[in-house]
Structure formats: C-alpha cells, structure tokens
Amino acid sequence: MIGFLHPWxxxxxxxxxxxxLLHLLARREPPTVMFPAVRYLVSTTREHQRRLxxxxxxxxxxxxxxxxxxxxxxxxxxxxxxxxxxxxxxxLVLIIDNSPSSGxxxxxxxxxxxxxxxxxxxxxxxxxxxALWLVAADEIPRRGDAAxxxxxxxxxxxxxxxxxxxxxxxxxxxxxxxxxxxxxIVVLTDLQATALSPAEPRAPLLIGRPTTPPPPNTxxxxxxxxxxxxxxxxGRISVxxxxxxxxxxxxxxxxxxxxxRQALGRVGGSVVLTLPGVPPGWWTxxxxxxxxxxxxxxxxxxxxxxxxxxxVRWDSTSRFLAAASExxxxxxxxxxxxxxxxxxxxxxxxxxxxxxxxAQLGALNRALAARGVRWSYGNLSTDLAFTDSGAVVGRQxxxxxxxxxxxxxxxxxxxxxxxxxxxxxxxxxxxxLGSRLDPAWTDLPTSAGFMPFMDMLLNRLxxxxxxLGQGTPGDPVPLPDLVTAVRQGEQExxxxxxxxxxxxxxxxxxxxxxxxxxxxxxxxxDPRESRLTRAxxxxxxxxxxxxxxxxLRDVADDAFSSASRGDLRGPLLxxxxxxxxxxxxxxxxxxxxx
Amino acid sequence: MxxxxxxxxxxxxxxxxxxxxxxLGGLELITEGVVEGFLSGLxxxxxxxxxxxxxxxxxxxxxxxxxxxxxxxxxxxxxxYVKQFEEETNLRAMIVFDTSRSMAWTGSPSTVLxxxxxxxxxxxxxxxVLIRQRDATGxxxxxxxxxxxxxxxxxxxxxxxxxxxxxxxxxxxxTAAEPxxxxxxxxxxxxxxxxxxxxxxxxxxxxxxxxxxxxxxGHQVLVLHIMDPAEVALGGPNEARFEDPESRTAVIIRxxxxxxxxxxxxxxxxxxxxxxxxxxxxxxxxxxxxTPYGVVLRAALTPPSRSA
Numbered sequence: 001m002i003g004f005l006h007p008w009x010x011x012x013x014x015x016x017x018x019x020x021l022l023h024l025l026a027r028r029e030p031p032t033v034m035f036p037a038v039r040y041l042v043s044t045t046r047e048h049q050r051r052l053x054x055x056x057x058x059x060x061x062x063x064x065x066x067x068x069x070x071x072x073x074x075x076x077x078x079x080x081x082x083x084x085x086x087x088x089x090x091x092l093v094l095i096i097d098n099s100p101s102s103g104x105x106x107x108x109x110x111x112x113x114x115x116x117x118x119x120x121x122x123x124x125x126x127x128x129x130x131a132l133w134l135v136a137a138d139e140i141p142r143r144g145d146a147a148x149x150x151x152x153x154x155x156x157x158x159x160x161x162x163x164x165x166x167x168x169x170x171x172x173x174x175x176x177x178x179x180x181x182x183x184x185i186v187v188l189t190d191l192q193a194t195a196l197s198p199a200e201p202r203a204p205l206l207i208g209r210p211t212t213p214p215p216p217n218t219x220x221x222x223x224x225x226x227x228x229x230x231x232x233x234x235g236r237i238s239v240x241x242x243x244x245x246x247x248x249x250x251x252x253x254x255x256x257x258x259x260x261r262q263a264l265g266r267v268g269g270s271v272v273l274t275l276p277g278v279p280p281g282w283w284t285x286x287x288x289x290x291x292x293x294x295x296x297x298x299x300x301x302x303x304x305x306x307x308x309x310x311x312v313r314w315d316s317t318s319r320f321l322a323a324a325s326e327x328x329x330x331x332x333x334x335x336x337x338x339x340x341x342x343x344x345x346x347x348x349x350x351x352x353x354x355x356x357x358x359a360q361l362g363a364l365n366r367a368l369a370a371r372g373v374r375w376s377y378g379n380l381s382t383d384l385a386f387t388d389s390g391a392v393v394g395r396q397x398x399x400x401x402x403x404x405x406x407x408x409x410x411x412x413x414x415x416x417x418x419x420x421x422x423x424x425x426x427x428x429x430x431x432x433l434g435s436r437l438d439p440a441w442t443d444l445p446t447s448a449g450f451m452p453f454m455d456m457l458l459n460r461l462x463x464x465x466x467x468l469g470q471g472t473p474g475d476p477v478p479l480p481d482l483v484t485a486v487r488q489g490e491q492e493x494x495x496x497x498x499x500x501x502x503x504x505x506x507x508x509x510x511x512x513x514x515x516x517x518x519x520x521x522x523x524x525x526d527p528r529e530s531r532l533t534r535a536x537x538x539x540x541x542x543x544x545x546x547x548x549x550x551x552l553r554d555v556a557d558d559a560f561s562s563a564s565r566g567d568l569r570g571p572l573l574x575x576x577x578x579x580x581x582x583x584x585x586x587x588x589x590x591x592x593x594x
Numbered sequence: 595m596x597x598x599x600x601x602x603x604x605x606x607x608x609x610x611x612x613x614x615x616x617x618l619g620g621l622e623l624i625t626e627g628v629v630e631g632f633l634s635g636l637x638x639x640x641x642x643x644x645x646x647x648x649x650x651x652x653x654x655x656x657x658x659x660x661x662x663x664x665x666x667x668x669x670x671x672x673x674x675y676v677k678q679f680e681e682e683t684n685l686r687a688m689i690v691f692d693t694s695r696s697m698a699w700t701g702s703p704s705t706v707l708x709x710x711x712x713x714x715x716x717x718x719x720x721x722x723v724l725i726r727q728r729d730a731t732g733x734x735x736x737x738x739x740x741x742x743x744x745x746x747x748x749x750x751x752x753x754x755x756x757x758x759x760x761x762x763x764x765x766x767x768x769t770a771a772e773p774x775x776x777x778x779x780x781x782x783x784x785x786x787x788x789x790x791x792x793x794x795x796x797x798x799x800x801x802x803x804x805x806x807x808x809x810x811x812g813h814q815v816l817v818l819h820i821m822d823p824a825e826v827a828l829g830g831p832n833e834a835r836f837e838d839p840e841s842r843t844a845v846i847i848r849x850x851x852x853x854x855x856x857x858x859x860x861x862x863x864x865x866x867x868x869x870x871x872x873x874x875x876x877x878x879x880x881x882x883x884x885t886p887y888g889v890v891l892r893a894a895l896t897p898p899s900r901s902a
Contacts, residue, residue, distance in 0.1 A: 030831070035830075036822075036825065036839060038836050038841075038843050039843070041836055044852060
C-alpha cells in the first residue's frame with residue numbers, strides 16, 4: 001500500500017484541476033479579429049479538427065497527470081519494497097534466541113556471538129523514528145533505541161532458560177498490536193528443531209539462522225535416583241543420555257565433593273552407577289560428561305535424601321494397606337515399629353484413613369480435634385472424580401471419598417486433591433486420607449504407582465517432608481504449603497508456602513520449613529536443548545505462516561523490508577519527466593504537422 | 595524625398611514601398627510618379643500595337659521606336675513626336691475591380707495599405723500606362739453587384755475621370771464577380787484585355803466560369819490576385835475568433851498552432867488558381883499589398899508567354 005511522508009501535500013492535488021480550469025476559462029469568447037480569408041482557415045481546420053480534438057484531450061490528460069505526479073512526488077510517496085535502503089518509521093521486535101543451545105561453539109565462537117552480530121546489523125538499519133524491542137530467552141520485551149538495545153546486546157549471555165520460539169513470536173505480535181507503525185518481527189535463532197512451536201505471526205516475520213550444520217552433541221537428559229530416601233547404604237542412580245552423537249562417552253557422578261564414580265554410556269541409553277553410602281541428610285548429586293561443543297548439558301544435578309527407613313505399625317484389618325506394608329517391609333523400605341501408625345490415629349505420626357463404617361466418623365473427627373488437627377472429615381461423597389495429578393499421586397479414579405474440611409482460615413497442608421478439593425492433607429504429624437486405600441473407594445491400591453506412593457507416604461510425607469521437585473531455570477515451580485524459604489548454597493530466598501518459585505539458574509534448591517529442610521527442587525536445563533538438530537526452512541514456514549528465512553549474514557539486509565518502503569519520488573519524477581517530454585513532443589510535433 | 599522629386603521623375607516610385615508611396619501625395623500625383631518611374635525603367639514599349647494606318651501624333655516617350663519618330667515635326671518644331679497608327683488604339687482594356695468589403699481590409703494598418711487602397715493605386719497606374727499607349731481603358735467596379743461602369747477610352751482626360759471613380763470607391767458588401775465579368779462582354783465587343791483585380795475571396799467556380807467565357811471570346815485575361823501579407827502568413831493573438839467581414843463566418847483558433855497548416859492551405863489555393871487560369875490561357879498574378887507597384891506592373895504588362 002502506498003503511503004506518504006507528507007500527506008498534507010496531497011491537498012495540492014487540487015492543482016491537477018488547473019489544466020481543466022484553464023481549458024474551461026479558455027472556452028470564454030476570445031477576441032474577435034476581422035479576417036477576410038476565414039474560408040482558408042475553415043478549410044484548414046476542417047482537415048485537422050478530429051486529430052486536434054484527440055490531441056487536445058491527450059494534452060489535457062498529460063498536463064493534468066503531470067501536475068498530479070509532481071504533487072504526489074512532493075508528498076513523498078513510499079511503497080512496500082524489499083532491498084531498498086530506506087524505510088518508513090516502523091516497529092520492530094527483535095527476538096534473539098539466547099537459550100542454552102545458543103552456547104554451542106561453532107567456528108571457535110558460540111552461536112550467540114553470531115546472533116548478536118546479526119542483531120547489531122539489524123539495529124544498525126534502524127532509524128530514530130523506529131520503535132524497537134528486544135526479546136531474549138527471558139521473554140521480557142525491552143524497548144529502546146538502537147543504541148540502548150545495543151548495550152543490552154553487550155551484556156547478553158547464554159541464558160539457562162529455554163526459549164519457545166512460537167511463544168516468543170506470539171509475544172512479539174502482542175507487543176506490536178498496539179503500534180500504528182508498520183511492524184515486523186525478526187527472530188535470530190539457531191532454529192533448534194525442538195524449540196519450534198506453532199504461532200500465528202501478527203506481523204511480517206523474518207528468521208535469521210545459521211547455515212552451517214550443528215555439531216553432534218551428547219548431554220545428560222535425566223537422572224533417576226530411585227525411591228527416596230536412600231538408606232545409609234550405597235545407592236544406585238541411572239543417568240539417561242540424550243543428544244545426537246553416536247559415540248560412547250564417559251559419565252561421572254558424585255555426591256558433593258566426594259570422589260566420583262564413572263561409567264561409559266551412549267545417547268539413547270542409560271548409565272547405571274552405584275554410589276557409595278553416605279551419612280543421612282540431603283545430598284547434591286552431580287553427574288557430568290566430558291566437555292563438548294555444547295557445554296550446557298554436560299552437567300546435571302539432583303537432590304538425594306539419605307535417611308533411615310520409617311518404622312511403621314500398620315492396620316492389619318485394612319487388606320491393601322497391610323499388603324503394601326508387608327511388601328515394603330520385605331524390601332527393606334520400612335521396618336515394623338512405632339514411629340508411624342498407618343491406617344489409624346495413634347500417639348505419634350499417623351496416616352489416617354476414613355472408617356468403613358460412617359457411624360465411626362464422628363468419633364474420629366472428635367479424636368482429630370482432640371489431637372489438635374485442624375482438618376476433619378465431611379459427609380461421604382460417592383460422585384465419580386479423579387485425583388489431580390501432582391508430585392504425590394498421579395491421576396487416579398476416586399468413587400468414594402470424604403471431603404476434608406479445614407477448621408482454619410487457610411488450606412495449608414494439602415498434599416493431593418480431587419477435582420481441586422483436598423484429598424490428602426497433613427497437619428503436623430497427622431496425614432488424613434480422603435478415601436480408604438481400597439479398590440471400592442479408589443483405583444490407587446490397584447495401580448502401579450501404589451507402592452511408590454506408599455513408600456513416599458511413609459518415608460517422606462509422614463515424616464513432614466515434601467515431594468522432591470524438578471524444574472528448569474526460569475520456569476516457576478510450585479512450592480509445598482509449609483515451605484518458608486528456598487536455599488541454594490549460601491543464597492536464600494524467603495518464600496510463601498503454596499506459592500511459586502522461579503529458580504534463576506540450574507542447581508539444587510532446598511526447601512526449608514523453618515529450620516528444617518523438607519524437600520528440594522532439582523533445576524536442570526531442559527533436556528530438549530541437547531538435541532541441536534535444526535529445523536528445516538520448510539518446517540519453519542509450515543509453523544509460521546509467511547516467514548522469510550535468511551542466513552545470519554544476510555538477515556539485516558531484509559530487516560525492515562516489510563516496513564521498507566521504497567521512495568517513489570524518483571520513479572514519479574521520471575514519470576513526470578516522461579509526461580512532460582510527451583506533452584512537449586506532442587504539442588510541438590503536432591504544431592509542426594499542422 | 596518630396597513632391598518635387600515625384601514631379602521631376604527623379605524618384606522611382608514604382609519601386610518603393612506602396613505605403614511610403616501613398617504618403618507622398620494624392621492618387622493622381624503618385625500614379626504619375628509610379629508610371630514615370632516604371633516607364634523610365636523600360637527599354638522598349640511594353641505594347642507594340644503600331645500599324646501602317648496613321649491615327650495621330652503623341653509626344654515621344656523613352657522606349658518608343660525611333661522609326662516612328664516624325665522627323666518632319668522634329669525639323670519644324672524641334673520637338674520629338676511619334677506617329678501612332680490605327681491599330682494601336684484598337685486595344686481596348688477593361689479593368690474589373692473587386693471593391694467588396696474584404697478588399698478594404700489590412701492585417702497591419704500601420705505598415706500595409708488595405709487591399710482596396712493598394713488596388714486603387716495599382717489600377718490607376720495600370721490605366722495610365724495603357725492610356726499613354728493609346729489603349730482605350732475602362733473600369734468596372736463591383737462588390738455583390740456591379741457598382742460602376744466606365745467604358746474604355748484612350749484619352750488622358752478619361753484617365754482623370756477614372757481616377758475620380760477610383761477615388762470614390764469604398765469597401766462594399768459581398769463579392770459576386772460573375773455579373774461584373776458579364777458586363778465586360780458588353781463593353782468589349784472586340785477582342786481586348788481584361789484585367790481582373792480581386793482578392794479572389796469569392797465563388798471560385800463561378801468566377802472561373804466567367805473568366806473562361808471572356809477568354810473564349812478572345813480576350814486576353816489577366817487576374818491580379820491581391821493578398822494582404824497577413825492573409826499569407828497567419829498571425830494574431832494567442833487565441834482569437836477570426837470573422838469574415840463579408841459572410842460573418844467565424845472560426846476560433848490559436849494562430850500559432852495553425853500557422854503552418856494555413857500557409858499550406860493558402861499555397862494550395864494560389865496553386866489551384868494558377869493552374870486553373872493557366873489551363874485556360876489566363877494570366878494569373880498573385881500580388882501582396884507590400885509589393886512595389888513597378889514590380890506588379892512589369893509582371894502584369896509582360897507578354898503572357900513570359901509571365902507564364
């Protein structure tokens with residue numbers, strides 16, 4: 001669409017009427033000249049009259065067009081045009097993908113350096129009238145002029161956060177939505193295939209990506225530490241390798257500063273390492289690979305809880321509880337004892353399930369109240385419902401349950417929910433189950449997750465601990481209710497239980513309830529970052545309609561191309577010159593012929 | 595230059611600009627001056643017409659053949675007379691003068707005489723030359739009808755009457771040459787000379803028909819096409835309404851745009867007249883009103899074989 005730098009000049013288009021007005025004015029009666037030889041004039045004009053009429057109309061058209069063209073040229077017309085140096089004031093969102101994969105070394109420097117160079121080239125083409133934003137992996141649009149954003153680029157480092165390109169493009173579209181200037185989104189990325197997600201660009205989209213293939217990579221995708229807590233004896237971990245490298249690589253793992261254990265592993269497989277026993281407590285497990293071009297995924301951490309197994313007294317009348325307890329006991333995960341009472345409310349730590357007979361519910365509620373527990377059982381509900389998947393329990397069918405009612409003002413202590421309503425709660429050393437662990441109440445006892453659930457319930461939850469969490473840098477992680485602080489090394493963040501915590505970097509973050517460590521969040525890079533394989537241009541175009549892809553070297557030339565509006569003054573002046581020459585030629589040539 | 599120069603014949607008025615000449619005196623004076631100048635420039639008489647049958651004497655004029663000098667009179671009176679014979683006086687000339695309104699026009703009054711005034715002087719001079727040759731000369735004036743008729747006479751006094759008629763002529767109405775040319779037939783019963791002086795802004799076919807008829811009757815016919823220079827080269831304001839003073843026909847044009855085409859049209863018209871006249875043995879002469887009279891007289895009085 002044609003735009004104008006000085007649209008007010010277009011008012012001068014009224015001047016295009018001058019030839020017509022002159023023509024109309026000229027139609028007034030001219031002076032009369034007595035001329036005897038009029039018959040010769042009549043004879044002369046009769047032969048040329050038709051041509052003269054056509055000629056006059058053509059001249060009128062040319063003169064009108066000439067004025068209109070000159071006025072339009074004075075108004076500074078511009079039109080969308082690629083490959084031209086100038087552009088009209090426009091809004092540009094520059095997305096630079098400094099996700100972990102941008103730290104991959106290529107040609108002696110990280111890809112991010114190439115992305116930053118390309119970004120500087122794009123910004124160099126900006127004018128003071130442009131509105132510019134910079135979006136990095138933190139997904140915060142930062143507005144500034146070219147110089148200001150250049151300074152941001154100076155400080156830009158590889159982020160531990162993963163950047164979902166589709167989400168970033170949508171964000172850029174929202175940023176541009178309020179802009180009246182023509183907008184454009186420029187994405188500078190390594191175009192990692194796993195980072196692509198669908199998006200509907202709201203503005204012309206230009207992608208700049210490397211043209212050289214990425215190096216092969218091996219990274220640690222996951223650490224499986226098995227059921228926790230570990231006993232004081234040795235433990236086994238499984239390290240899952242991901243990436244696109246074919247060779248074997250050595251994998252090492254160690255607790256804290258203790259000597260590491262090593263083994264060889266391959267991408268797609270897992271390496272099992274037996275670690276020596278360590279004293280009870282919370283341990284940071286570090287696994288590592290030898291350095292390669294992509295260093296970010298060569299190290300992965302986890303939290304391991306080492307503690308003696310719980311001593312449990314279980315209710316032998318509850319068939320499934322008793323069976324599970326016997327299995328755990330036979331595997332050494334619990335010992336018979338009086339530390340935890342399973343099934344009934346007792347003096348110490350208790351895991352309480354509702355009675356089979358509703359008539360006994362009142363007595364149980366009174367006993368709970370007498371114990372100081374602020375939760376009680378409500379009326380029986382037989383509506384079919386499902387548990388909400390979480391760290392404690394997965395999705396399970398629930399057909400009978402007693403809604404758990406809090407006597408306090410809040411809902412602290414909720415460990416699991418059914419359709420948003422508390423299903424497993426903890427208050428002090430008492431855990432209340434909303435349903436009996438019986439197939440007549442819920443499918444949980446007959447599911448594969450029952451034994452791990454029972455292990456966690458007895459060894460961790462009943463002891464006041466929280467489930468171990470996982471997270472990625474920058475992504476919010478929900479905190480258990482009773483957590484008051486999060487600590488990593490010497491750094492500690494005060495938090496509100498039940499809220500969210502955004503780990504800034506990779507590492508193990510311990511959750512504190514008062515002075516007690518009740519859990520941990522293992523924060524590691526997204527394992528999808530380890531797959532450096534790039535998406536094809538066709539894949540990108542399929543996901544992002546209308547996207548143009550350029551090499552990082554050439555992307556700046558195409559930047560602002562959607563807003564790149566060629567100056568049409570030159571062509572218009574040429575056109576005016578042609579029209580003027582045509583007018584002169586037509587008029588003089590015609591006069592010569594006449 | 596003054597009147598004494600004109601009277602003494604020192605001035606060659608026949609070769610001067612007609613407008614300048616017209617400022618030197620009245621019709622008679624300048625006509626005589628023109629004719630004197632014209633005749634003094636000739637090496638021989640423009641008309642022969644001498645016969646063996648003596649008619650009368652007249653003063654010798656430069657250019658007369660010496661064999662016709664009456665030596666007896668020279669011996670008696672010491673004056674040069676030449677003998678004129680009957681045949682000379684037999685040439686009868688009739689000048690047909692278009693006095694229509696279009697003839698009263700000039701494109702530039704300050705520099706060019708109107709066609710009518712120019713023609714008056716030209717006709718007077720022509721008549722004087724003819725009468726001095728003892729050729730009986732008459733005059734018919736016409737516009738849309740015949741206005742005056744003077745039968746041909748060879749006396750000098752007749753020339754003065756002719757001058758009076760010419761001086762009284764004013765621009766008339768439209769142009770209809772056919773009746774005037776038909777009147778010539780009545781006036782010239784024997785073969786003679788017909789001089790048709792007009793701007794030819796008339797019905798060409800009718801005029802040619804009448805001229806052809808005269809030619810058919812054995813008359814020599816001379817057509818003097820009088821044109822104003824402004825009629826030859828179109829000029830004027832940027833745009834103008836050009837109106838015919840006779841028919842009131844008008845056309846609005848830009849002269850600058852049409853000058854070339856108009857010039858071509860005029861050429862074509864003149865060429866058409868010339869060809870049509872030549873085809874019938876009529877002598878055609880285009881005369882612009884800035885042409886010295888002597889030039890026109892010389893062209894007009896040169897035998898047809900030369901002027902063609």
